[in-house]
Amino acid sequence: MPMNLSIFKTYRILLSRESDGGLFPGFVLKSEDGNLFVRTHDAHTLMVGDLLQGSIVIHHKKATFTGTVASVCENELGLKVSGQIDIIDTPESARRTSGSFQIAKVDNSQFRVEIMDIALEGVGLKTTYKFDPGTVLTLEIVHGDASFEMPFEVRYCHEIDDSGFYKVGCRADTRDQVLSLKYLLYVQADDPIQELFDKKTA
Numbered sequence: 001m002p003m004n005l006s007i008f009k010t011y012r013i014l015l016s017r018e019s020d021g022g023l024f025p026g027f028v029l030k031s032e033d034g035n036l037f038v039r040t041h042d043a044h045t046l047m048v049g050d051l052l053q054g055s056i057v058i059h060h061k062k063a064t065f066t067g068t069v070a071s072v073c074e075n076e077l078g079l080k081v082s083g084q085i086d087i088i089d090t091p092e093s094a095r096r097t098s099g100s101f102q103i104a105k106v107d108n109s110q111f112r113v114e115i116m117d118i119a120l121e122g123v124g125l126k127t128t129y130k131f132d133p134g135t136v137l138t139l140e141i142v143h144g145d146a147s148f149e150m151p152f153e154v155r156y157c158h159e160i161d162d163s164g165f166y167k168v169g170c171r172a173d174t175r176d177q178v179l180s181l182k183y184l185l186y187v188q189a190d191d192p193i194q195e196l197f198d199k200k201t202a
Contacts, residue, residue: 011027011028011056011057012025012026012027012028012056012057013025013026013027013028013036013038013054013055013056014026014054014055014056015038015040015052015053015054015067015079016052016053016054017046017050017051017052018051018052018053019050019051022042022045024040024042024043024045024046024052025040026038026039026040026041026042026043027039027040028056029076034080034081035070035078035079035080035081036054036067036078036079036081037076037077037078037079038076038077038078038079039075039076040075040076040077041075043072043073043074043075043076043077044072044074044075046069046072046077047069047072048069048070048071048072049068049069050068050069051066051067051068052066052067052068052069052079053065053066054066054067054079054081057090061087061088061089061090062087062088062089062090063085063086063087064085064086064087064088065081065082065084065085065086066081066082067079067080067081067082068080068082101113101114101115102115102139102140103140104125104127104137104138104139105137105138105139105149106131106135106136106137106138111127111129111137112127112128113125113126113127113129113168114126114127115139116167118187119187120172120183120184120187121171121172122152122155122169122170122171122172123139123152123170123172124167124168124169124170125167125168125169125170126160126165126166126167126168127165127166127168128164128165128166129166130157130159130166131154131157131166131168132154132157133154133155133156133157134153134154135153135154136151136152136153136154136173137151137152137154137170138150138151138152139152141182141183141186148179148182150172150173150179150182150183151172151173151176151179152170152171152172152173153170153171153173154168154169154170155169155170155171156168156169157169
């Protein structure tokens with residue numbers, strides 16, 4: 001069954017409060033009108049008006065910025081980005097996260113997998129099936145009104161704490177230029193923090 005991967009819009013973010021050095025790891029939910037909406041378990045300890053430092057990694061670049069808390073609601077907060085946005089190259093890679101299920105196809109077999117994250121380099125899966133490194137599997141990606149099957153190569157497969165579940169790291173197979181371009185456009189589309197970079201380069 002096709003899965004709409006447009007749900008992968010959450011990026012890891014690290015916020016710190018300037019007044020006391022408190023750290024608030026979380027996820028970017030969306031970006032709108034210069035505001036970032038962030039989910040963090042520690043949102044209830046923040047107050048409107050708090051000044052925060054933030055950093056987000058996207059596609060091997062890191063954006064650092066300052067922002068002011070504009071709203072707080074349970075585990076979510078609105079952050080008004082202000083000041084200069086600095087962007088540097090970094091060996092890290094952004095991985096959009098999710099906990100959604102899909103069917104992975106291997107030859108003529110199908111396996112239920114949970115997609116934990118997705119990035120330009122590939123995907124991270126969780127499953128009860130043990131895949132050998134080198135196995136090629138495909139996932140159907142729905143982008144807009146179209147869909148395509150993207151091949152991935154299993155790079156590693158490790159059991160998670162004797163739980164019967166395996167963590168599977170897969171590299172995107174980019175040898176087909178058409179598929180590679182479609183995948184690139186998908187991963188970079190509708191980016192929740194892309195406006196930070198647009199603002200920086202404008």
